[in-house]
Amino acid sequence: MRKNIVAGNWKMNTTVAEGVALAKEVNSAVAAAKPNCDVIVCVPFTHLVPVAEAIDTAILGLGAENCADHASGAYTGEVSASMVASTGAGYVILGHSERRQYYGETSEILRAKVALALENNLKPIFCIGEVLEQRENGTFFDVVRTQIEEGLFNLEASDFGKIVLAYEPVWAIGTGKTATAEQAQEIHAFIRGVIAGKYGEEVANNTTILYGGSCKPSNAAELFAKPDVDGGLIGGASLKCADFMGIVNAF
Numbered sequence: 001m002r003k004n005i006v007a008g009n010w011k012m013n014t015t016v017a018e019g020v021a022l023a024k025e026v027n028s029a030v031a032a033a034k035p036n037c038d039v040i041v042c043v044p045f046t047h048l049v050p051v052a053e054a055i056d057t058a059i060l061g062l063g064a065e066n067c068a069d070h071a072s073g074a075y076t077g078e079v080s081a082s083m084v085a086s087t088g089a090g091y092v093i094l095g096h097s098e099r100r101q102y103y104g105e106t107s108e109i110l111r112a113k114v115a116l117a118l119e120n121n122l123k124p125i126f127c128i129g130e131v132l133e134q135r136e137n138g139t140f141f142d143v144v145r146t147q148i149e150e151g152l153f154n155l156e157a158s159d160f161g162k163i164v165l166a167y168e169p170v171w172a173i174g175t176g177k178t179a180t181a182e183q184a185q186e187i188h189a190f191i192r193g194v195i196a197g198k199y200g201e202e203v204a205n206n207t208t209i210l211y212g213g214s215c216k217p218s219n220a221a222e223l224f225a226k227p228d229v230d231g232g233l234i235g236g237a238s239l240k241c242a243d244f245m246g247i248v249n250a251f
């Protein structure tokens with residue numbers, strides 16, 4: 001059966017020293033809490049090596065927030081999937097709405113990143129989600145279906161089985177506005193149906209689908225209680241150990 005996961009996305013926050021201190025605190029808290037879910041922190045590239053050295057990745061999983069769409073070579077400033085994997089990280093967030101929106105990441109680019117992540121044994125946490133206008137005009141089901149089809153449906157079932165999906169409505173990210181638990185369940189069930197249509201019920205039932213967008217200790221339990229919500233991708237609230245653990249302990 002699929003795993004429940006709570007993953008932090010630190011974005012472009014914390015110095016190395018602050019990040020290492022936060023990761024150590026979360027690692028100790030997870031070790032003590034023995035939660036009913038896997039817990040992961042996705043951190044800036046500069047933090048991967050020192051955080052990997054400071055935590056036990058069997059207790060607290062480690063991921064990057066992005067990787068390059070090329071394997072190696074003359075791509076100044078880029079960080080490849082193999083470089084990420086060589087730090088000890090096991091995960092990589094791909095297709096976050098901030099990358100799609102501010103850095104022009106298309107489905108074509110994302111397909112290349114997913115392939116490279118998988119080749120390097122990194123588990124992609126692949127983000128999808130609509131903007132407010134698409135929620136309001138009712139096209140959000142089509143938008144999300146297209147993002148999944150274009151970004152992931154080139155994969156064989158065995159590779160698709162390594163993907164964690166994160167449904168993140170863009171209107172809820174960092175805004176304090178959360179999708180209701182009913183809205184989350186409705187679209188998560190739809191996403192699982194889209195996966196079942198392509199890969200069958202078993203693969204769909206084994207796929208972890210996270211919710212992301214202003215998830216916090218006060219709303220996590222209600223969201224996670226829904227049958228198709230398998231955890232959360234957490235931005236702002238992952239930057240304070242107590243808040244992040246409040247969400248982890250919602251399971």
Ligand code: PEP
Pocket residue numbers: 009168172173174175176212213214215233234235236237
């Ligand atoms: C995110 O950016 O992945 C996210 C969910 O952010 P926040 O929790 O701050 O809305």
